[in-house]
Amino acid sequence: MTCELVFVGTELLLGDILNTNAQYLSRQLAAIGISVLHQSVVGDNPDRLRQVLETAFSRADTVLTTGGLGPTKDDLTKEVCADLFQKKLVLHDESLRRMKDYFDVKGVVMPKTNEKQAWMPEGAVIFENTNGTAPGCAMEQDGKRLLMLPGPPREMKAMFECSALPYLRQFSDGVICSREIRTFGIGESSMAQTVSDLLDKENPTVAPYAKSGEAMLRVTAKAATETEAEALLEPVVQEILQRLDGYVYGVDVPNIETAVVRELLRRNISVATAESATAGLIAKRLTDVPGASAVFGCGIVSYQDHIKEKLLLVDPRVIEKDSAVCETVAVQMAQGARAQSGADLAVSVTGLAGPGKDDRGRDPGLAYLALTDGRETFTRTVNTGQTGPDCRDFNRTVFSSQALDLIRCYLRDHPDAAPNA
Amino acid sequence: MTCELVFVGTELLLGDILNTNAQYLSRQLAAIGISVLHQSVVGDNPDRLRQVLETAFSRADTVLTTGGLGPTKDDLTKEVCADLFQKKLVLHDESLRRMKDYFDVKGVVMPKTNEKQAWMPEGAVIFENTNGTAPGCAMEQDGKRLLMLPGPPREMKAMFECSALPYLRQFSDGVICSREIRTFGIGESSMAQTVSDLLDKENPTVAPYAKSGEAMLRVTAKAATETEAEALLEPVVQEILQRLDGYVYGVDVPNIETAVVRELLRRNISVATAESATAGLIAKRLTDVPGASAVFGCGIVSYQDHIKEKLLLVDPRVIEKDSAVCETVAVQMAQGARAQSGADLAVSVTGLAGPGKDDRGRDPGLAYLALTDGRETFTRTVNTGQTGPDCRDFNRTVFSSQALDLIRCYLRDHPDAAPNA
Numbered sequence: 001m002t003c004e005l006v007f008v009g010t011e012l013l014l015g016d017i018l019n020t021n022a023q024y025l026s027r028q029l030a031a032i033g034i035s036v037l038h039q040s041v042v043g044d045n046p047d048r049l050r051q052v053l054e055t056a057f058s059r060a061d062t063v064l065t066t067g068g069l070g071p072t073k074d075d076l077t078k079e080v081c082a083d084l085f086q087k088k089l090v091l092h093d094e095s096l097r098r099m100k101d102y103f104d105v106k107g108v109v110m111p112k113t114n115e116k117q118a119w120m121p122e123g124a125v126i127f128e129n130t131n132g133t134a135p136g137c138a139m140e141q142d143g144k145r146l147l148m149l150p151g152p153p154r155e156m157k158a159m160f161e162c163s164a165l166p167y168l169r170q171f172s173d174g175v176i177c178s179r180e181i182r183t184f185g186i187g188e189s190s191m192a193q194t195v196s197d198l199l200d201k202e203n204p205t206v207a208p209y210a211k212s213g214e215a216m217l218r219v220t221a222k223a224a225t226e227t228e229a230e231a232l233l234e235p236v237v238q239e240i241l242q243r244l245d246g247y248v249y250g251v252d253v254p255n256i257e258t259a260v261v262r263e264l265l266r267r268n269i270s271v272a273t274a275e276s277a278t279a280g281l282i283a284k285r286l287t288d289v290p291g292a293s294a295v296f297g298c299g300i301v302s303y304q305d306h307i308k309e310k311l312l313l314v315d316p317r318v319i320e321k322d323s324a325v326c327e328t329v330a331v332q333m334a335q336g337a338r339a340q341s342g343a344d345l346a347v348s349v350t351g352l353a354g355p356g357k358d359d360r361g362r363d364p365g366l367a368y369l370a371l372t373d374g375r376e377t378f379t380r381t382v383n384t385g386q387t388g389p390d391c392r393d394f395n396r397t398v399f400s401s402q403a404l405d406l407i408r409c410y411l412r413d414h415p416d417a418a419p420n421a
Numbered sequence: 422m423t424c425e426l427v428f429v430g431t432e433l434l435l436g437d438i439l440n441t442n443a444q445y446l447s448r449q450l451a452a453i454g455i456s457v458l459h460q461s462v463v464g465d466n467p468d469r470l471r472q473v474l475e476t477a478f479s480r481a482d483t484v485l486t487t488g489g490l491g492p493t494k495d496d497l498t499k500e501v502c503a504d505l506f507q508k509k510l511v512l513h514d515e516s517l518r519r520m521k522d523y524f525d526v527k528g529v530v531m532p533k534t535n536e537k538q539a540w541m542p543e544g545a546v547i548f549e550n551t552n553g554t555a556p557g558c559a560m561e562q563d564g565k566r567l568l569m570l571p572g573p574p575r576e577m578k579a580m581f582e583c584s585a586l587p588y589l590r591q592f593s594d595g596v597i598c599s600r601e602i603r604t605f606g607i608g609e610s611s612m613a614q615t616v617s618d619l620l621d622k623e624n625p626t627v628a629p630y631a632k633s634g635e636a637m638l639r640v641t642a643k644a645a646t647e648t649e650a651e652a653l654l655e656p657v658v659q660e661i662l663q664r665l666d667g668y669v670y671g672v673d674v675p676n677i678e679t680a681v682v683r684e685l686l687r688r689n690i691s692v693a694t695a696e697s698a699t700a701g702l703i704a705k706r707l708t709d710v711p712g713a714s715a716v717f718g719c720g721i722v723s724y725q726d727h728i729k730e731k732l733l734l735v736d737p738r739v740i741e742k743d744s745a746v747c748e749t750v751a752v753q754m755a756q757g758a759r760a761q762s763g764a765d766l767a768v769s770v771t772g773l774a775g776p777g778k779d780d781r782g783r784d785p786g787l788a789y790l791a792l793t794d795g796r797e798t799f800t801r802t803v804n805t806g807q808t809g810p811d812c813r814d815f816n817r818t819v820f821s822s823q824a825l826d827l828i829r830c831y832l833r834d835h836p837d838a839a840p841n842a
Contacts, residue, residue, distance in 0.1 A: 015448030027436030280701030297725030304718030
């Protein structure tokens with residue numbers, strides 16, 4: 001079964017709204033084994049909409065539209081679709097009654113214009129709207145299926161889950177399962193080279209992705225049942241884990257901060273942060289993970305030199321000699337944060353986020369990181385190579401990811417590390 | 422001039438990534454008066470891509486693609502587009518050199534596979550990639566234009582602004598100018614009501630938007646020249662500013678942190694932060710603004726009670742009696758941060774980000790904020806009303822925006838405030 005998505009709305013063509021429905025529906029359909037080979041966006045224009053629908057049906061047996069079911073005269077999806085399937089629109093009494101109830105609850109009389117929303121294609125399966133007024137529907141004819149859902153994401157999602165998904169499931173064959181293998185410290189190209197022979201596989205497929213200095217592999221299997229799909233996945237995932245040993249921070253983990261906080265929680269090891277260039281971003285990312293307060297209590301953002309000296313006990317002579325962006329300052333910042341906080345570990349970053357050069361003429365993208373456990377101190381020098389006018393955000397993100405990875409590598413290399421207190 | 426957008430990438434069809442490029446490009450093209458009537462998404466499949474491009478050229482004179490310029494053999498946009506325009510791919514030496522430099526800076530040897538990215542359609546205008554490896558390009562033939570940009574948004578945006586936009590501008594007729602009036606502290610509905618009569622205007626148009634607890638109005642005018650468009654905008658913008666007095670934090674300012682940092686810099690007033698629930702997010706947002714180091718030097722993330730007591734001198738008896746989430750703790754945190762940092766102002770947040778209730782059974786979404794200038798202390802209580810399973814991120818964002826707004830309101834209400842030192 002092949003499904004094409006058609007998003008109707010001039011606001012999408014003007015960039016007034018972000019098309020989050022596209023991602024949501026694509027993901028949902030993939031999960032039940034329905035292939036989406038095309039998505040189209042078209043404005044509130046009946047001729048163009050009809051053309052787009054005809055093209056869609058020339059290459060897919062099912063078309064799902066969102067948008068254009070509203071009460072205004074611009075909203076024409078139902079009219080165009082009914083015409084395409086040569087159906088009349090008829091008043092659907094139950095939908096009209098539901099809409100009147102919807103307004104009653106709000107203590108408002110239903111505007112006359114809304115009645116339009118209850119006129120549905122003859123013979124269609126009606127989808128109730130639990131979060132708004134416009135009902136959706138599905139029509140079937142000569143092996144072609146056409147589903148219409150409202151545009152507002154909250155209404156669309158509820159209707160998709162309650163009505164469209166059960167309707168579509170009866171036509172889908174098999175299931176798709178996937179695993180995300182997330183790495184840090186290896187580039188997308190090198191990662192892809194390491195597993196290049198696996199990238200040609202057909203089932204499961206193996207596909208590389210890159211984002212903000214991280215690389216990921218997704219392994220996806222299609223089978224009749226979940227058990228069979230999992231059986232296809234398992235040996236390939238194990239093979240990849242072996243080849244990428246040391247770089248993988250998690251499988252099916254949303255991000256590196258989650259992997260790090262989970263491992264800290266599992267081993268009851270606490271961490272403190274001392275941040276200059278990232279200025280709160282490491283602390284923010286650690287505490288994005290619910291429950292982080294058990295292992296993270298203290299972060300010091302020392303964005304100016306005198307704060308590094310006062311709160312983190314960095315030696316002013318070092319700053320004087322080598323500037324605040326050097327390895328020694330990173331080490332002293334980590335040691336200072338550990339002393340101030342009493343945490344088991346402390347991690348620090350000092351660097352040049354950009355966009356400008358520093359007063360020694362050094363390019364942005366450079367950072368020094370340190371991690372101390374009170375006995376040993378580990379350092380890392382990072383150079384992102386990003387110096388452009390909008391490099392700042394990227395550099396800060398990568399610096400903070402590197403700091404999180406420094407914690408991950410410490411925990412990996414010190415399986416016996418335990419809380420101090 | 423009509424432009425069709427074609428987004429290439431199987432990851433878009435699987436819903437792996439959100440297509441933010443669609444909104445960005447649509448908005449950018451609308452702003453220079455280029456009509457976008459269709460957007461299409463297609464996977465990394467040469468036959469389907471070619472078909473989509475042919476359909477696109479049957480209804481538009483210009484097609485802009487993103488994606489499929491990577492180093493792997495899945496990346497085929499350039500090959501398919503060159504073939505469609507009957508061009509050969511030839512090695513572009515300058516691009517190859519730039520890519521080698523890009524890897525050199527990172528201290529990495531360029532993988533052999535990347536060389537593919539420097540092979541460009543013969544005769545094409547080459548667009549430099551300042552944020553990555555893949556160059557983009559534009560081809561023109563028989564009045565048809567085809568532009569290719571990379572898929573990663575950071576690379577795409579920089580290339581669009583530096584290269585594709587100037588290239589396209591020569592073909593557009595008329596200009597569209599707009600102003601974004603950004604507010605804080607007023608809901609979207611109330612804001613829209615205040616200016617409801619203006620929402621029916623046709624030129625300039627006035628449109629309301631809401632995001633993460635903020636509301637914005639965009640005023641857009643179309644005219645033959647920029648001067649004429651500006652003349653249409655000006656009186657409407659002034660009218661709106663007057664009606665929304667007190668809520669507007671800026672016009673054409675990207676966000677509230679930029680507005681706050683600019684005002685702090687202008688008046689040379691420094692600020693420190695003390696964060697619990699937001700745990701670094703306020704510091705991170707202040708320092709997203711380049712140059713913030715002149716007015717922000719110190720942030721203390723006190724995510725555990727003993728750190729509030731040790732570093733911010735919060736009275737343990739207050740925490741014992743009223744928990745760490747109360748107004749008194751917020752006040753003491755701000756006072757502590759000011760004392761530790763020596764900054765002119767200090768702002769603090771303590772609250773419940775969620776998703777769970779606290780041990781007193783209070784729902785997430787509640788926060789106490791304080792700001793002190795050493796003489797007076799101002800407080801604010803926030804309740805976002807968001808308690809759902811994924812409320813955490815929203816609540817932290819709103820708490821941090823409220824803290825930034827507390828600084829904004831202080832500066833607005835104290836026009837004579839000056840640095841202490």
